[in-house]
Amino acid sequence: MSIAQTDVLIVGAGPAGLASAIQLKRQGVTRVTVVDREPEAGGMPRLCHHTGFGVWDFHRLYTGPQYARRYVALARELGVELLTETTITGWRSERALTFTSPGGLGAIEARAILLATGVRERPRAARLIPGYRPRGVFTTGSLQRFVDEEHLPVGKRAVIVGAEGVSLSAFMTLTGAGVAVAAMITEFPRDQLYLPYAPAKWWLMDVRHPTPIRTATRITRILGRKRVEGVEVESLSTGQRQVIPCDTVVFTGDWIPEHEVARKGELAMDAGAKGPRVDGQFRTSAPGVFAAGNLLRGAETAATSAMEGRFAAGHIADFLAGRAWPRRRLPILAQSPIIWAFPNAISVSDDPTRLKRVSFRVEKFIDDAVVQVRQGRKVLHEQRFSHLLPNETMRMKGDWLSRVDFGGDPPQVILTG
Amino acid sequence: MQKIYDVAIIGAGAVGTAIARELSRYRLNTVLLEAKPDVGMGTTKANTAIWHTGFDAKPGTLEAQLLRRSYALMQDYVPEAGVPTEPLGGLLVAWNEDQRQALPALRDRAHANGVTDVRIISPEEVYRLEPNLNQGARGGLFVPGESLICPFTLPLAFATQALLNGVSLKLNFPVHSVKQQDGVTLVEGPEETVRARYLVNAAGLYSDEIDHMLGHHDFTVTPRRGELIVYDKFARSLVNHIILPVPTAKTKGVLISPTVYGNVLLGPTAEDLEDKTNTATSEAGLTMLLEKGRAILPRLLDEEVTATYAGLRAATEHKDYQIRLHAEQRYVCVGGIRSTGVSAAMGIAEYVGELLAEAGLTLTPKPEFKTIRMPNIGEAGPRPYQQPELIAQNPDYGRMVCHCEKVSLGEILDAIHSPLPARTLDGLRRRTRAMQGRCQSFNCQAHITAILAKETGQSPRFLLSLDAGKELPL
Known part of the structure; x- marks a missing residue:
């Protein structure tokens, strides 16, 4: 089996994967490879033939396919290696994935991997x-x-x-x-x-x-x-x-992340979000493996996924430049009726000042809600909301992240009263 | 003068196709008639996909005898034809004292049936074999010979081999009437009447109705619905064996079993119905299965459901198969094959051959009996996407069409152009696994519909049953 080498291997050529690849190139990373199982790169927006895309990323209004083409063209211009019709079949080692394609079987070994495999509807x-x-x-x-x-x-x-x-x-x-x-x-x-x-x-x-x-x-x-x-x-x-x-x-x-590659790699998963747990720097539980976009949880917009991909790129570049992988991390857990909180993990080295907000989703309409973050018996944070809405990302303040005690239990995001 | 076949077989399920294959060894003109547009579309396609040893059959019955014979025949045939299988073994788990006390009798019955490797095991061993089982197991019965099998490939293998050895197959041939005159049986279908000297009735759920047409009223088929839930491949690592309950008189009960495709099955229910076409799943059935599943293997319910389906077993008022030779009519009725048709088909086929010979049919072996090799759609052997030599020959084997099941364009095209070609989306699904995975064809159905329409010249409207529904009151 032939083994190709690259600096960053990105799985999934949707908004998260492509935005990340583009940003990595802009930050000077030499070899960025994006693989996608579909015959065309671009991800889900390719299927959405209506308008409403691109305002955040390109300050223009595009249809889904126009938006996808714009990302693909930009990635190509910057020298991103795009491999379509390439299906990841498993993990060869900690940072090498195997694939099958019309050109045969192979493996790609990378210094860092970003999973951006997206979601499907139940x-x-x-x-x-x-x-x-x-x-x-x-x-x-x-x-x-x-x-x-x-x-x-x-x-x-x-x-x-x-x-x-x-x-x-x-x-x-x-x-x-x-x-x-x-x-x-x-x-x-x-x-x-x-x-x-x-x-x-x-x-x-x-x-x-x-x-x-x-x-x-x-x-x-x-x-x-x-x-x-x-x-x-x-x-x-x-x-x-x-x-x-x-x-x-x-x-x-009723989204569910396409988490096959993540689960085959035995990454720690979030039971509510059904995606790999990541900390504030999009780091999964496996050293050198990052995840971004809708793989992390039920669907956000293409713009949010692209933004995450872009932010993840910065952290990946730092990792390639030698930033140490954190030794300690804690999951951030959510309790029904809260489905998930994001980030759903926190690492010792996270810089909480960069995370001004923690997002979360709830499974029903709740009026006059009080959301608490507890660690053991200690209340790290409490915030009142007049309305919590299902199928919408809610945001709470993130300053409590700096108060997490890494020697304690995992922080829990819960609803009281 | 219209052609007179030597033998007409009604019904191309596991049993009918096995009989066709068996008869194709001999110098005979055989025709296989099937009401549906494909083989294996009835009871055969919607069951628990297990290759039974027959350990729990009632000793002395024809069912017990033919299951054992079939088990031996399949030992050679299944690997030869490349039918996906996995020899996992079955584990009956006793969850209470009554069930535990029933185990010795079950073991003795297994031994009486010639399945001598069956043994009782301790609760500790049960948990060693199946660490994810719920608490409370009191003991178990281990049946090493029970295996998984692909219930789609098996009848396709039988039918393909029969075709290759000269059998005629008429699909979309629902039998309207059967008459006998001047020593010939006339089987009337929608557009033509088939004439044959000998008749075999392997019509499954409809075997009693065909039997009535020949003047017999020996049994009545009651469709017994079995609903099943298929879990995601991520559940596969939770289960090592076919986990069976201690059976009751009516049913073998709800089991949890891996499939050859790498999923996990939970089911079946057992519910007697009147409608022989009612293969709908029900709220009550699915709810009951979830409760049972939670009680047996709690972690199973954390995984996603990939599919649900229901099948109908051809149960009768009798406790044994209803296989009867009516020599004066040159007619063999193969009815009441309840829930063991896939496992017993080869034994039944051999037995039916003997009965036909008894009735006067001359069985002269052909000099050459062609063998076949089916495409592998199981997880135990290499699939095309895993074979670099194959992809080097034809890149379409590396071109994934169904991502969930890793089915390549090459396999889709092979199935459409095989000797027994896929003409429908369901036929393609059963031949390749495409559209059977966790996204339930939502990623690939449009593309596959377009390919099937193009390759076969059928209209997409027809493939999508767009003209099949009732007129909508808008």
Whole structure:
């Protein structure tokens, strides 16, 4: 097996991976290699044929594919080595990965590795929705591949499961393909189309294609044998069930990191986020291995992923320049109804002044919440929130990170009162 | 004058395809008739994917006898044909005193069935074999010969080999009627009537209905639904053996077993239904499985679910197979193969050959009986993406189409252009594993649909069943 050498090996050519590669080149790192299993680099934005990308990174408004092309072009210009159709199959050693590709099998050994493998949406089976297995069941991603990548026909009338940002993306893809949307359903008592989605929701779902959003509703069954014929839904307030006829169902959101490479490398994982635990410098539990972007937790926007990739690049460059890998670290744990906190680990050498904020997500709407960070019996931090929103990243102050005692228990982020 | 076949076999499940393969050794014109668009589409495709030793069959029954015979025949056939398998062994776990006390009788039954390596083990040994089991195991019965098998490849192997040795296969051939006149059996399908001198009924769930057409009322098939949950490959390291419960009269119970694809199965339920097409999963069934799974292997539930499915076993009111020769009609009924069809198929096939000979069919061996080798879709052997020589010959074997299952474009194209070609997305899934992984085809389905449409000239609307649904009341 041939073993190639590089300075930084990045797995995943989406916004996080490419932004990181570009920044590494700008900081003077000689050899940066990005591998991606898809035939084209660019990641998820390639599939999102609507506008809304690029404001943070390029100060321009792009569609997803334009945005992806811009990143790929920039990476190429700066001399990043881009290997597509290259599937990572495992770890050869601490900092070498094996791959398979049309050119054969091989391995790449690097001085540092960045995992940026992204996320997928939980499909119907993983959500344990009973019924037959008819055609016509999608996630947003598969729907977009059908419509925009392969130009395949979809149905006539769809139900969208989920009412968050990505659900609106599915709505746009469906209506753009001439599919009527019968309803959007969410288990939450309100939709989660917060800013910046609210104006688009008003325009698209109230004015142009008036569409009901059924809140406090869950999907209990898929009807139809060969093709979807409807969905059975249940009102969580009354328990009443009802069938909505449709030939297409799109499951949106409910993200799970594509963590196969991370788990094969036995990196410490966060049970709530389902991604590798990283400290404030995007360092995983394995020396020289970093992780960034949506692999870390359910989905943030492309811009957030790109920003993380860029920040991670700085820390990777420092590591290559000789910054020592921290000897001690503690996980930062979260307790339901808080799903995860980020960073989800803290290392002795983290510089807390660089982390002004700690982000977290909750699993439901909570009003008048008090979030505490405790270490053992000691309260490191307490903060009041008038509203906590699901499917939205919340932020608390990060000054408590400097008060963590590395000889103590892992800090816990909890909800009190 | 229309062609008269020597033998017509109704049903191309594990049993029907095995019979077709068996008869293809001889100088016979055999036709295999299948209602569905592919082989192995009924009970065969949705089960627990285990190659049973027959250790727990009732001694003296035909089922016990044919399972044992089949077990021996498959020892040669499975490696020869390259059917994915893993010899993990089964572990029956007793969770209470009653169950523990039932173990000696089960061991004695196994020994009576000729499965002599079965032994009772202590709770300590149970936990040594399966460290992740929940607490409370009182002991176990170890059955070294139980194995995993690929229930998709097996009937494809039988059918492909039968085709190669001259058997005709007619798919999309639901049998409307069976009549006998002037020593010939007329099997009427939607577009043509097949004539044959001998008839074998291996129609699985519908074997009683075919039997009625020939004037017999020996048994009634009650579809017994089994729902199963497939867990992510990350769960595979939690389980080393096929973990079985102590069986009851009605069912072998809920098991946890690895699959040859590297996943972990939890199931099946057992529920008698009336509708022979009801392969839907249910809320109650899935909930029950999660409870059982949590009780047996708590950590299993921390992993993601990859798929859920339901299959129907062809149960009858009898406790044994319903294999009967009606010599005067030159007809063999192969009914009531309950839940052991995959494991017993080769034994059944050999036995059916003997019955046909008894009824007067001349079995003259052909000078050459062609063998086959199926593409490996199991984890135990090398897959194409792991073989540099293969990729060097054809880069498409290094071009991943289904990332979750690491299925290459080369394998997809092979399956579409194989002797028994994949014509549907489901057929492609069963031949290659594509679309079967943790993303449940959400990354690759669009691409694979486009490839299948292009390569076969079928329209995407047809492949996606877009015209199959009822008219929607908009």
